Amino acid sequence: MPNEATPDPYAHPLVFGQRMQILRTRRGMSRPVLAGLLGRSPSWVKQVENGVLNTPSLSMILRIAEVLRVRDLVELTGDPATSAELFTGPGHRLLPAVREAVDAFPVRYEREPVSATCLRQRLDRAWAARHSAANHRAAVGALLPDLIRDAQCGTRAAETSAERRAMQAILSEVYSLAQFFVAYQPDPALLWRVAERGMVAAQESEDPHAIGVAAWLTVQAHRDAGHFDAAETVNAETLRYLEPMLPDASTEVRAVTGALRFEAGYTAARRGEAGTAWGWWDRARRLAEALPPGYYHPVTSFSTAVMSAHAVTVAVELRAGPESVRQSARADGDLIPSRPRRARHRIEEARAHHLDGRADVALATLAKAHATAPETIAYNGYARRIVLEETESRSPERRRRAGELAVQLGVLAV
Incomplete structure (x- = not known):
């Protein structure tokens, strides 16, 4: 329940900047962190929140919604006409x-x-x-x-x-x-x-493997809900339990430990902590490379192929456009045997290209993701955000392609 310190963002009198500040503080995110993830200055964030600057463009609103994990745009805008579910399929x-x-x-x-x-x-x-x-x-x-x-x-x-x-x-x-x-x-x-x-x-x-898998999914649930501290606590405690077992552990336990190492890096990347994020990614990569050739964990998808895909995700979450495209070029998504995981990688590639200003390539990559696993992209908030943004593109061809994808994803009615 909202209290007086954190009013309900659905309350009618609140303007965009106030809603943004409420949602940011509820996520436990500072202005400098939000600014860094948006590629703006902390003073810009402050001026938007204080109403000194006007409501940003649609593309920036969608990016703010993505960073703050806003499930429906109306939470951020207050305008029922803008209602569009992003992170809920x-x-x-x-x-x-x-x-x-x-x-x-x-x-x-x-x-x-x-x-x-x-x-x-x-x-x-x-x-x-x-x-x-x-x-x-x-x-x-x-x-x-x-x-x-x-x-x-x-x-x-x-x-x-x-x-x-x-x-x-x-x-x-x-x-x-x-x-x-x-x-x-x-x-x-x-x-x-x-x-x-x-x-x-x-x-x-x-069972160490069962504990590791359950913790891996709990970390994701906390992080997706914006509970970064809780995600890090579960992650750290489980790693402290599993890592002493590694010298004699089964392949499955080593794989889930590697998956948890990456999750620590993913959470750090979502916080904008580049050094920590890449440090954890590297520790996870070393475990992946020590697994039997061709090994693929059936739950977490942990493998050498997925570690390459994870590198794209880290770069994208850190808003590093050129680096995310470079990592995308190095990763071979065709080596990922799981269709939904391969489609998720295509979405991350699309995010990389979109971040680097290559909207046409991003839309083409999202089309590949849809062809691979329609139910993956239909439930992915990042894909939905890119498609929604490009339906407002100045390019007629881009608007057309984005509109077709929007209909396929259920974002827009036919």
């Missing part, structure tokens, strides 16, 4: 069924318990379906309700402590798969229920 048709399975959480089960071996095989097939399907939410959403119910039932039916811990690890990973499905959909409370249950099940399992 459309509600998937299978969301109600998945929500029902998560929310049921029954005390008694009438289902026949399924063995851990059988559940493990089904879960592996579900991950494979996610990585291979263009519409991966549809593929995963169809499998999740029964997986959730059977994993819950199997955990309750376990007869020994060892069996229960093994089932808790599987249950935690089922929740991890569910988090991929519910992320960026219009039910943030459901996302947090899934994330927290996944972490609790992982802790109960006492």
Whole structure:
């Protein structure tokens, strides 16, 4: 609930600058940090917030919304006519069924318990379906309700402590798969229920890999909500737990540790801390290069191919246009075996080109992302922001291409 110190940005009398200041302070972001991420001076931010400068252009409003993770532009502008969801995609048709399975959480089960071996095989097939399907939410959403119910039932039916811990690890990973499905959909409370249950099940399992995966997703949930300090705390505590195990750890544990190292760098990049961000990226890269050739972690996608893609993301988050394009040229997205992850990389490449003033290339790259995995780009706020911005381009051809993409993404009606 908003209080007197942080008034509701939907309150009618508030103007753009006041809304921007409220949203910035709620994110715990200083003026110099916001200015750096926007490529402006702290005095410019102050003048906008104080109303000395007029409301910025649409392109700058969209960039401010991106940096502040504004879910709907109306939060920033106060004008219902500008309502456009950025970091929340459309509600998937299978969301109600998945929500029902998560929310049921029954005390008694009438289902026949399924063995851990059988559940493990089904879960592996579900991950494979996610990585291979263009519409991966549809593929995963169809499998999740029964997986959730059977994993819950199997955990309750376990007869020994060892069996229960093994089932808790599987249950935690089922929740991890569910988090991929519910992320960026219009039910943030459901996302947090899934994330927290996944972490609790992982802790109960006492399995380092399960704990690492659950923490990795919890870090992302905190960061996407603007809770950078919480993201860093979870990240640091999990790394302190996992890193002493590395000399004798399995490939999976080393991979999830590497993924967490990168997340530390990603959070630092979102804060505008270049040295820290690249330092963590390099530490993660060294772990990736020590993995078996061709290894690809099924949950985090951690691998040498994804580390190259991550370099693009770090540069983009640091607003380093030429460097982000240089990193994009070095990364080979075709080496990423997962369709949704490959599409996400194309979106990061598009962000790099757009940041460097190459809007035509950015739109062409977003079209490639859509062809690879439509359900990835439809739920991606960065892609939606670029497309919305380019629908106002002075170039008729660019407006046309952006308009076509906007319709495909559901940003604009036909």
